[in-house]
Amino acid sequence: MDFTGKRVVVTGAGKGIGRATALMLAKRGATVVALTRSQADLDTLKAEAGCEGIAVDLADAEATREAARRALPADLLVNCAGTTELQSFLDVTVEAFDLLHAVNTRAPMIVAQEYARETLGRGAKGAIVNVSSVAAFVGIPDHAAYCASKAGLDGLTRVMAKELAPKGIRVNGVHPTVTLTPMAVKAWSDPVKAAGMMGRIPVGRFADPDDVAEVILFLLSDEAAMVNGLSMPIDGGYMIA
Numbered sequence: 001m002d003f004t005g006k007r008v009v010v011t012g013a014g015k016g017i018g019r020a021t022a023l024m025l026a027k028r029g030a031t032v033v034a035l036t037r038s039q040a041d042l043d044t045l046k047a048e049a050g051c052e053g054i055a056v057d058l059a060d061a062e063a064t065r066e067a068a069r070r071a072l073p074a075d076l077l078v079n080c081a082g083t084t085e086l087q088s089f090l091d092v093t094v095e096a097f098d099l100l101h102a103v104n105t106r107a108p109m110i111v112a113q114e115y116a117r118e119t120l121g122r123g124a125k126g127a128i129v130n131v132s133s134v135a136a137f138v139g140i141p142d143h144a145a146y147c148a149s150k151a152g153l154d155g156l157t158r159v160m161a162k163e164l165a166p167k168g169i170r171v172n173g174v175h176p177t178v179t180l181t182p183m184a185v186k187a188w189s190d191p192v193k194a195a196g197m198m199g200r201i202p203v204g205r206f207a208d209p210d211d212v213a214e215v216i217l218f219l220l221s222d223e224a225a226m227v228n229g230l231s232m233p234i235d236g237g238y239m240i241a
C-alpha cells in the first residue's frame with residue numbers, strides 16, 4: 001500500500017498504536033499530521049519521520065475542534081487517541097466516565113465532523129478509521145467506563161458509515177485485543193489477569209502496535225474501496241474463543 005501524496009491526520013500519534021500508524025504511513029509516503037497531547041512526542045515524530053504536529057488536549061471539545069480545523073485539509077483520518085481508568089462498575093466515578101467519553105467517543109466525533117465537512121465541501125472523497133477495542137464487544141471487569149465509551153464509538157462509526165459513504169467517505173472501526181503499548185502496561189500489568197486474557201487468544205500472544213497499524217492502513221487504502229461500516233477485530237481469534 002502506497003500513500004504517496006496523501007495527507008493523513010492521526011490522533012494519539014504520540015505513543016503506542018497511533019505512533020506505529022503514523023510512522024508506517026510516513027514510511028509508505030504519506031504526510032502525517034499528528035494530533036496528540038505531549039509536545040515531546042510531536043518533536044520526536046518530526047525528527048524521526050517528518051510528521052507535522054499539533055499539541056492538543058482531546059478532552060477539551062473546543063480545543064479539539066480548533067486543532068482539527070488547523071490540521072485540515074487531509075485525505076484520510078485515523079481517530080486513535082484513547083485513554084482508560086481502571087475502576088470496577090461499583091466504583092466508577094462521574095469524572096472518569098466523563099473523561100473517557102470525552103477522549104474516546106466525543107473527540108473522534110468532533111475531529112471526524114470537521115474532516116468530513118472540509119472534505120465533502122471541496123468535493124473530495126476519503127476514509128476514516130476509528131480505533132475501538134474488543135472492549136466494545138465484551139464486558140471486561142474494571143473497564144466499565146472504557147467499554148461504554150468504545151461501544152459508543154462503534155455506534156458513531158455505524159451511523160457515519162451509513163451517512164458518509166454515499167457522499168464518498170468510507171468509515172470503519174478496528175477492535176484490537178491487548179496491544180503492547182503504554183496503555184496496556186497500565187491495564188494489564190497484573191500477570192494473573194494478563195494470563196487469563198492471553199489464554200483466550202488462540203494465536204497465543206498479545207498484539208504488537210504494527211499488527212494493528214497494518215490493518216488500519218489497509219482500511220484507509222483504495223484496496224479497501226468496498227469495505228464500509230466494518231467492526232474489524234484484531235484479536236488473534238479472542239472473539240471466537
Ligand code: NDP
Nearest residue numbers: 012014015016017037038057058082133178179181182183
Ligand atoms: P497509549 O496510551 O499507548 O497512547 C495513547 C496516545 O493517545 C498517546 O499519544 C496519548 O498522549 C494520546 N492521548 C491520550 N489522551 C489524550 C488527550 N486527552 N489528548 C490528546 N492526546 C491524548 O494508547 P494505545 O496506543 O494503547 O491505544 C491507542 C488506541 O487503541 C486507544 O484508542 C485505545 O483505547 C485503543 N486500544 C488499545 C489497546 C491496548 O491494549 N493498548 C487495546 C484495544 C484498543 P499522551 O501520552 O501525551 O497523553
